[in-house]
Amino acid sequence: MSVEKIHTLVIGAGQAGVAMSEHLSRNDVEHLVLERGRIAERWRSMRWDSLVANGPAWHDRFPNMDFPGSADAFVPKERVADYFEAYARKYDAPIRCGVDVTSVERLEGRPGFRIETSNGVIEARNVVAATGPFQKPNIPPIVPKEAGVHQMHSSDYRNPKQLQEGAVLVVGAGSSGVQIAEELMRAGRKVYLSVGPHDRPPRAYRGRDFVWWLGVLGKWDGQPQAQGTEHVTIAVSGARGGETIDFRRLAAQGMVLVGMTGAYNKGKLSFADDLARNLDRGDQNYLSLLDEADAFVARNGLDLPEEPEARLLGPAVDCVTNPLVELDLRGAGVTTVIWATGFTSDYSWMKVNAFDEAGRPKHLRGVSPEKGIYFLGLPWLSGRGSSFIWGVWHDAKHVADHILIQENYLAYAPQD
Structure with a gap:
């Protein structure tokens, strides 16, 4: 079976994955986003029917697109999910839905990672885990x-x-x-x-x-x-x-x-x-x-x-x-x-040196000590605002910029 190769693989197409795709595109970084369900699936299928966003529409959004309707409204969950789908279309995000990632391992003797999915094997130089905090009830x-x-x-x-x-x-x-x-x-x-x-x-x-x-x-x-x-x-x-x-x-x-x-x-x-x-x-x-x-x-x-x-x-x-x-x-x-006791993280599918003894991600503003591994969408990733939609967007920019900076270092060659 052939192996698909991509520069950066983003796992998860919720708000974190969609924001990450936008910033990678702005940095001209070739990438792919994999999502096991639909875009913003958790907003649709892991929330109660009457849920609305906890912040008003003028604030709880990405900077480059407003919610339709009143800026002071609290947007219902289905419209929040629709917003992320529309945002992904706006930036032509390369999202592939219905694909489950089962394993991430570092390649031997060369940079990058081998990623096993329900749709085959992918090799990527960088992996961004944008699966968020709501993993295991x-x-x-x-x-x-x-x-x-x-x-x-x-x-x-x-x-x-x-x-x-x-x-x-x-x-x-x-x-x-x-x-x-x-x-x-x-x-x-x-x-x-x-x-x-x-x-x-x-x-x-x-x-x-x-x-x-x-x-x-x-x-x-x-x-x-x-x-x-x-x-x-x-x-x-x-x-x-x-x-x-x-x-x-x-x-x-x-x-x-x-x-x-x-x-x-x-x-x-x-x-x-x-x-x-x-x-x-x-x-x-x-x-x-x-x-x-x-x-x-x-x-x-x-x-x-x-x-x-x-x-x-x-x-x-x-x-x-x-x-x-x-x-x-x-x-x-x-x-x-x-x-209503929250969630625990489950990164057992990531077989990389990026976690502490309790299985929690080790990172500094989403940048892992395991070179090429990044995290996005976690509470307090960079500060209190990381739990909000706009905060995720800014966190994604930092991670995308770090990926580009590292790529520029690798591309450097001394002049004769």
Whole structure:
């Protein structure tokens, strides 16, 4: 069987792969993008039906193409996927869909890598893993299968009608968990929400969306403050035109908040006694951003309307002052547990020296110590903004420029 040869192979045609293709094309780097599904597949098939982008359209986009419609709208997931397809067409991205990559290995005695795919073998000088962070759904092994409740990951949730009758426990209070929990509550379900440590920014303040505030306050370039803090969840929503997440308000409307999910024993699930502490931490994060915003307005003399009511927190609720430390699932009528507990990475198919002992990519702004291997689409790849669509675009430019610089070095020959 013949071996296809390409200069740079990009694996994954989500937002990272599409952005990477644009920048490689601008640098005149021959490349190919492989995608096991469709372009932006995860936006289509691994999100719930009512999901919208967490940032407004004017901000959560690539710089060279606007979303159609209102710039302040929060775009539904299908239109986000359509946007990436249109962007790929705009730059004539060489994307090959329906191809699964099964192995990446370094070639012996010469530069480059051998890539085995479901459509044959490819050799490439560079490989960009643009598969993103949503690779393997993480369901903690807490509740056994014989517990008699249906368990699913948030990536498999679509809408309330999908679930059998009964109460629902949602574990995880980041953007996905809290939006799913509120949707289920609005559909008339009894909902328990397990809340861990989180950041809780205002959706908007003094007439500006929080993404604008993070920009002018210089927070998009921020780095994790300590090991592990890069995984702290952020509770923010673009649903219903965008709203600030207030867990106490949700509790006042009927949602039962509990602390971090602990152990399961004989039909009962225990919870840590940390609910009030987690909510207080989220409130402190929220109020600190308001303080910084007010200081910025005063320092720069901006004419932005004051908003004192934004500092009013939700009411005291019984589930916080007298938190549940244990829940009898059957007794409470819980028939479904939704694990909004994120994802783990799976790079077992990349047989290269680019990972630490835990299997996590080693890189500096996407550039691996394994020459010719790059990563793109990971949270905090270069900073806080890397998790957003526009941030991925800028990360891709850095990686593409690095590939071109290395190519120029290799092309150098001393003059006679």
